[in-house]
Each structure stands twice: as structure tokens, then as C-alpha cells.
Amino acid sequence: MTAGSDVASIPVRQDASERAFLELLQRHLDRGVLHVVCGGRRHTIGRDAAAGECTLRIHAPGFFRRVLAQGNLGMAEAYMAGEFDVDDGRLPDLLRLLLMAGLEHKIGGDWRFLLRYGAILAGNRLVGNTRSVRKHYDIGEDVFDSFLTDRYQVYSCGYAHSADDDADTLQQQKLERICRKLEVSPGHRMLDIGCGKGGLLIHAALHHGAIGTGVTNSRAHFERAQENAKKYGVADRVAFVLDDYNKVEGTFDRIVSVGMLEHLQEKEYARYFRKIAGALAAGGRGLVHAVGCNTRVNSHDPFIQKYIFPDSDTPKLSAISAQLEDNRLAILDVENMIRHYGVTAQRWLEAFRANAGKLDAARYDRSFKRMWEYYLCCCVAAAHAGEQSLYQVLFTNDYHADYRYQRI
Numbered sequence: 001m002t003a004g005s006d007v008a009s010i011p012v013r014q015d016a017s018e019r020a021f022l023e024l025l026q027r028h029l030d031r032g033v034l035h036v037v038c039g040g041r042r043h044t045i046g047r048d049a050a051a052g053e054c055t056l057r058i059h060a061p062g063f064f065r066r067v068l069a070q071g072n073l074g075m076a077e078a079y080m081a082g083e084f085d086v087d088d089g090r091l092p093d094l095l096r097l098l099l100m101a102g103l104e105h106k107i108g109g110d111w112r113f114l115l116r117y118g119a120i121l122a123g124n125r126l127v128g129n130t131r132s133v134r135k136h137y138d139i140g141e142d143v144f145d146s147f148l149t150d151r152y153q154v155y156s157c158g159y160a161h162s163a164d165d166d167a168d169t170l171q172q173q174k175l176e177r178i179c180r181k182l183e184v185s186p187g188h189r190m191l192d193i194g195c196g197k198g199g200l201l202i203h204a205a206l207h208h209g210a211i212g213t214g215v216t217n218s219r220a221h222f223e224r225a226q227e228n229a230k231k232y233g234v235a236d237r238v239a240f241v242l243d244d245y246n247k248v249e250g251t252f253d254r255i256v257s258v259g260m261l262e263h264l265q266e267k268e269y270a271r272y273f274r275k276i277a278g279a280l281a282a283g284g285r286g287l288v289h290a291v292g293c294n295t296r297v298n299s300h301d302p303f304i305q306k307y308i309f310p311d312s313d314t315p316k317l318s319a320i321s322a323q324l325e326d327n328r329l330a331i332l333d334v335e336n337m338i339r340h341y342g343v344t345a346q347r348w349l350e351a352f353r354a355n356a357g358k359l360d361a362a363r364y365d366r367s368f369k370r371m372w373e374y375y376l377c378c379c380v381a382a383a384h385a386g387e388q389s390l391y392q393v394l395f396t397n398d399y400h401a402d403y404r405y406q407r408i
Contacts, residue, residue, distance in 0.1 A: 152199025194260030342383030
């Protein structure tokens with residue numbers, strides 16, 4: 001994706017905003033090398049090429065003012081407007097270098113939250129606030145089809161045995177790993193809170209004999225999950241519900257929630273974990289998978305709030321553990337999977353760049369495509385900048401549970 005010809009021309013002489021931007025980089029970029037090309041001028045900042053090297057090409061003078069005034073939101077909107085590009089598609093490297101330089105503390109906005117949250121962040125499959133979920137997930141299945149290329153279109157961090165694993169392999173390994181952690185057995189009743197398109201329950205039914213119920217607030221996900229259950233021959237063993245998770249009735253032997261907690265604000269955690277505790281049958285096990293916050297204060301980035309995930313938070317591990325303790329749920333294992341997120345997000349970015357041109361231009365203009373590309377680049381950068389975690393927390397309501405000695 002390259003910039004168009006509708007951006008303003010670069011002035012021959014360097015202006016104050018350009019000088020201020022370069023001075024900021026010179027003071028704080030101590031890892032990596034960044035080449036800045038603007039109006040025929042080329043500036044090289046940094047010396048440690050081993051930490052990464054990339055070339056930033058500025059196409060419009062407004063770029064500098066945007067970034068200095070609005071930080072991360074300004075950077076994102078400048079990219080959407082075609083005001084800059086990075087050679088060889090290395091936008092993730094640029095974002096990683098800026099984050100490592102600590103620029104989130106030096107200019108407007110909070111870069112740390114965006115690059116941490118990318119997914120992502122990950123895990124990004126369902127539901128807390130219905131309005132927020134619909135804004136992200138109901139933009140059109142064709143967008144998700146363009147970058148989720150595994151068989152179930154799982155929209156959360158996979159599990160890598162190799163950096164070369166393809167998208168389907170990453171997700172199959174993750175689904176199997178979750179089932180093994182939970183020790184899912186034939187006949188187990190299994191609830192997936194934030195079930196996405198049903199991949200985890202379908203895998204559990206096919207390979208472990210589970211009987212599943214999945215809940216989502218996204219109509220698009222609900223419909224695709226039903227289609228997937230029929231496609232893979234488990235519609236008689238797996239059912240999906242389009243509703244608030246708190247309205248699901250009954251008890252379950254296994255409860256899992258992947259990438260949902262990020263959609264809730266911290267004040268909503270108590271309700272969420274009370275539901276899990278109340279729905280977990282005696283001797284049951286549960287697993288929560290969430291992109292985690294490494295800082296004491298959970299900031300809110302204006303780009304994420306405006307374009308990607310409104311009303312979202314990344315949970316602190318301390319908040320998760322406190323809720324489990326309050327509900328008498330014993331933690332069996334905690335794993336940080338952040339290394340695997342980088343590989344997963346890279347596969348998403350590669351697929352989107354390959355397929356974005358196929359999206360209906362009348363529905364998704366250049367600005368939208370560059371916005372989504374920027375978001376996925378942030379997902380990649382986040383995993384390699386050391387500023388986030390991705391937790392899988394395994395727990396039980398039986399303090400005397402007989403569980404395996406060896407960690408999965």
C-alpha cells in the first residue's frame with residue numbers, strides 16, 4: 001500500500017515542526033537506526049542497527065504537526081491520509097523503534113497502549129459492551145476474511161512451534177494446547193464465553209468429545225459459528241447463543257474465554273468472574289486468555305478508542321488473580337504467550353496486505369485499508385517491543401483437584 005498523489009507537496013526548506021520532530025528522535029532514539037527522508041533531505045538517527053533499521057518517507061508537511069500534536073492518533077491518521085510510508089513495508093519496525101525510544105512519554109497520546117493493545121490485540125473475539133463489539137466485529141466479514149486465513153478464522157494469538165508456522169498451524173496448535181490444559185474429555189460440557197466463529201468448541205468436539213455452548217454478542221460471528229459447526233459435522237454437539245454471556249444458564253465442566261476480557265472495563269470484571277464461578281460445575285476447570293497490561297496504570301489510546309476498540313482495557317494480571325481469589329477459584333497455571341503473538345500477527349499482516357486490494361473499494365476506501373494495516377502493524381510491533389504480555393490463566397474450583405504433574 002503506497003501513498004496517493006493527493007497529499008501536499010513538501011516544502012524545500014525545513015520548517016519548525018520538522019526540526020522539532022527530528023530533535024525529539026535524536027534525543028531519545030538510542031536503539032535502532034531510523035532514516036527520515038523529507039523534501040530531498042535525508043536524516044539518519046541512531047547507531048545501533050542491530051536493533052533494527054528502517055526508512056521513513058514523509059510525503060506531506062502536515063505529518064510533523066499531526067504527530068507532535070496528537071502522538072499516536074496523529075501518526076495513525078497521517079498514515080491513513082498517505083502522508084508517510086516506510087520502505088519495504090517495514091511499518092512494524094518503525095513503530096517498534098518509536099516505542100522502544102519511549103516516545104509515548106514525550107509527545108501527545110499514549111503510544112504504549114496502542115502498541116501493547118494491538119490485538120489485539122489480540123485475543124479479540126467477543127463481547128462485553130455490545131456497542132463496542134459491534135463496531136469492531138460487524139464492519140464486514142470480508143475484512144476479517146482478508147486476514148484470518150486459518151480454517152476457523154480464529155481471531156486470537158496462536159501458538160508457534162516455529163517462526164515459520166502458517167496461520168492454520170498456529171491456531172490448531174493453540175486450540176489443542178487449550179484443550180490439553182483443561183484436560184477436556186468425552187462428554188464434558190464446555191462453555192466458551194466469547195466464542196468467535198466457534199473454532200475452539202468445534203476443535204474440542206471433534207478431537208476431545210466435548211459438548212459445547214458458545215456465546216457471542218456479534219451477529220456476524222454467531223452466524224459464521226453456526227455455519228462452521230454444520231460444515232465440520234458437530235452441529236449436534238455444539239450450540240451457539242447470540243446474547244450477553246451473563247444470560248447463559250446451566251453449569252459446565254469446562255469454561256474458557258479467549259480474548260474477551262479486553263472488551264470489558266475493569267469495573268466489569270467482578271460480574272464476569274462471578275458468572276464463571278457460578279457456571280463452573282464442581283471439580284471443573286477454566287481458562288482465561290487475554291492480552292495483558294504491564295503497567296500500573298491502564299492508559300487509553302485515542303486511535304484505539306476512535307477506530308478499533310472503543311471502551312476497551314487490557315487487564316493486569318493482578319486484577320485477574322484478585323478476581324479469581326475473590327471467587328474461590330484456585331490458579332493452577334499462568335503462561336505468558338507474548339512471543340507467539342508476534343508470529344500470529346505477522347501472518348495476519350501478510351495476509352491482509354496480499355488481499356486488501358480485493359476488498360470492495362466502494363465500502364472500504366484507501367483510508368480504511370491503511371487504517372486496518374496500521375492496526376495490524378501495531379499488533380506485530382507490540383509483540384517485539386517488550387511492552388505487553390499475553391496471559392493464559394488456568395484455574396479450578398476444587399483446591400484438591402488431581403491434575404497432571406507436568407506443565408502443558
